[in-house]
Amino acid sequence: MRCKVLSFVVLLALIKHVSSNEIQAYPNTNATLPCNISIQEDKMDVTLIRVNWTRGDSSVATFGGAEEQVKDGFSWDPTGFTDGDFSLTILQASLSLQGVYECRVSYNFTDLPSSIVTFSILAPPSVFVPQKWVLLEKENQLECHAKGFYPPTVYFSWTREEQVIQPPFQVEGELSPDGYYTAVNNLTFYPSREDQNVTFGCKVSHRGNSQEVDIQLNVTYLPSVRLSVIKTRFSNTPLTLYCDVESFYPEDVSVSWFQNGTALLDPPATDQNTDHTYTTRRYFTLSPEQRQKRGMVECVVNQPEVADPVSTSADLDKLDPQDEAPVLTKSAKASVAMMCISVVLVFLLCFGFSWRRRDGESEPATKKHLCGSRESQVK
Numbered sequence: 001m002r003c004k005v006l007s008f009v010v011l012l013a014l015i016k017h018v019s020s021n022e023i024q025a026y027p028n029t030n031a032t033l034p035c036n037i038s039i040q041e042d043k044m045d046v047t048l049i050r051v052n053w054t055r056g057d058s059s060v061a062t063f064g065g066a067e068e069q070v071k072d073g074f075s076w077d078p079t080g081f082t083d084g085d086f087s088l089t090i091l092q093a094s095l096s097l098q099g100v101y102e103c104r105v106s107y108n109f110t111d112l113p114s115s116i117v118t119f120s121i122l123a124p125p126s127v128f129v130p131q132k133w134v135l136l137e138k139e140n141q142l143e144c145h146a147k148g149f150y151p152p153t154v155y156f157s158w159t160r161e162e163q164v165i166q167p168p169f170q171v172e173g174e175l176s177p178d179g180y181y182t183a184v185n186n187l188t189f190y191p192s193r194e195d196q197n198v199t200f201g202c203k204v205s206h207r208g209n210s211q212e213v214d215i216q217l218n219v220t221y222l223p224s225v226r227l228s229v230i231k232t233r234f235s236n237t238p239l240t241l242y243c244d245v246e247s248f249y250p251e252d253v254s255v256s257w258f259q260n261g262t263a264l265l266d267p268p269a270t271d272q273n274t275d276h277t278y279t280t281r282r283y284f285t286l287s288p289e290q291r292q293k294r295g296m297v298e299c300v301v302n303q304p305e306v307a308d309p310v311s312t313s314a315d316l317d318k319l320d321p322q323d324e325a326p327v328l329t330k331s332a333k334a335s336v337a338m339m340c341i342s343v344v345l346v347f348l349l350c351f352g353f354s355w356r357r358r359d360g361e362s363e364p365a366t367k368k369h370l371c372g373s374r375e376s377q378v379k
């Protein structure tokens with residue numbers, strides 16, 4: 001018990017003797033390792049100062065009398081020595097310069113309290129979340145990549161519209177060849193329709209600093225698919241199948257056809273004739289609205305370097321006669337007009353006759369007969 005207390009006191013004395021510091025720096029920055037010693041005098045006599053900065057067993061910078069040696073990559077300012085500032089600067093902080101540094105100073109051959117500095121690199125991660133399409137209502141993974149960090153511990157968390165959906169949890173990075181660490185974290189989730197255009201964030205915390213990367217989800221909607229056929233009466237004619245692909249997103253789709261598991265390839269679009277010319281047939285399906293619009297349809301054949309393409313057109317009424325509401329055609333209209341004109345003529349004729357008759361009295365029976373026969377003829 002006494003022994004323990006004693007050793008504790010000794011330890012305290014030792015610690016008191018040595019000032020200890022931890023210095024962290026970002027890669028490639030300057031880092032100052034402090035070594036300040038308070039002195040009684042205003043100024044020290046520079047010729048009596050001896051300084052030895054060491055790392056492990058090797059010295060990094062020494063100063064004594066007229067001699068001064070500083071290793072490459074370090075620098076210090078000897079003009080500060082007389083004020084008790086023996087700090088050393090690391091010019092380009094890197095992983096290989098990490099370690100425990102000791103500053104030992106003596107004055108007039110008396111050792112002054114030494115200073116121990118632990119130097120380490122602090123490299124925050126760069127965070128990256130690849131944009132990606134996720135499948136509606138299916139299991140999906142969002143990946144969050146953290147790269148180039150040191151030391152190896154990071155915390156990942158996920159947010160949706162700034163609300164935490166996965167609380168922080170610790171991940172130890174994997175060492176990469178450059179000495180820094182990388183880590184990947186996946187968010188597993190089932191996107192809903194409400195997740196379209198919603199902002200998801202991956203937050204990476206490292207040594208008290210955190211960074212967040214936001215992405216907008218692009219949600220793929222799977223289509224509903226119906227297969228149908230255009231009915232024909234005869235079994236020896238070509239059969240056209242069609243597939244309605246509905247309610248999908250985004251716009252890009254391609255459709256393939258199979259028969260008994262074997263791919264149905266599109267027939268060659270063009271056939272070569274014996275005279276080296278070609279023949280082809282192209283299809284276009286009018287929507288019900290386009291079909292209702294009627295009018296002229298035209299097939300225009302463009303060829304490279306041809307300014308006036310060949311074309312042919314046809315009236316939809318001829319190609320696709322409609323047998324609905326009895327709309328009068330031109331000839332029907334003409335015959336109706338003819339009918340009206342003849343009725344008027346006959347009427348005038350009869351009226352004229354009766355008018356004349358009234359002047360020169362004649363029997364009305366003849367007139368009536370005449371009119372009746374004309375009218376029945378027209379009908």
Ligand SMILES: *[C@@H]1O[C@H](CO)[C@@H](O)[C@H](O)[C@H]1NC(C)=O
Binds near residue numbers: 029075091
């Ligand atoms: C580091 O220190 C050196 C020498 O003092 C100076 O030339 C350089 O600009 C400094 N670099 C940075 C990043 O501060």
Ligand SMILES: *[C@@H]1O[C@H](CO)[C@@H](O)[C@H](O)[C@H]1NC(C)=O
Binds near residue numbers: 034035084085
């Ligand atoms: C060391 O001394 C210098 C000036 O001499 C001062 O600027 C610096 O803040 C001191 N550093 C510490 C850690 O006391």
Ligand SMILES: *[C@@H]1O[C@H](CO)[C@@H](O)[C@H](O)[C@H]1NC(C)=O
Binds near residue numbers: 063
């Ligand atoms: C500095 O200290 C190292 C390690 O203790 C020693 O090897 C070296 O000789 C010392 N240099 C001077 C100039 O005192």
Ligand SMILES: *[C@@H]1O[C@H](CO)[C@@H](O)[C@H](O)[C@H]1NC(C)=O
Binds near residue numbers: 045048108
């Ligand atoms: C250095 O130490 C010696 C004795 O060890 C002493 O006589 C002398 O005055 C000291 N010099 C200074 C500048 O403190």
Ligand SMILES: *[C@@H]1O[C@H](CO)[C@@H](O)[C@H](O)[C@H]1NC(C)=O
Binds near residue numbers: 132217
């Ligand atoms: C996702 O959608 C956004 C717009 O909402 C677009 O800028 C981005 O390029 C899309 N991402 C991918 C991977 O297509």
Ligand SMILES: *[C@@H]1O[C@H](CO)[C@@H](O)[C@H](O)[C@H]1NC(C)=O
Binds near residue numbers: 143
């Ligand atoms: C994360 O998801 C990707 C696919 O998005 C997968 O390749 C990878 O194995 C997943 N990683 C983990 C740790 O689950």
Ligand SMILES: *[C@@H]1O[C@H](CO)[C@@H](O)[C@H](O)[C@H]1NC(C)=O
Binds near residue numbers: 196197
């Ligand atoms: C998503 O955003 C894009 C462009 O920012 C917009 O065109 C689209 O309509 C939006 N979708 C939804 C479902 O809000």
Ligand SMILES: *[C@@H]1O[C@H](CO)[C@@H](O)[C@H](O)[C@H]1NC(C)=O
Binds near residue numbers: 259260
């Ligand atoms: C497809 O399968 C049916 C029976 O399963 C068979 O009769 C037919 O010959 C097959 N057709 C092709 C093209 O393989």
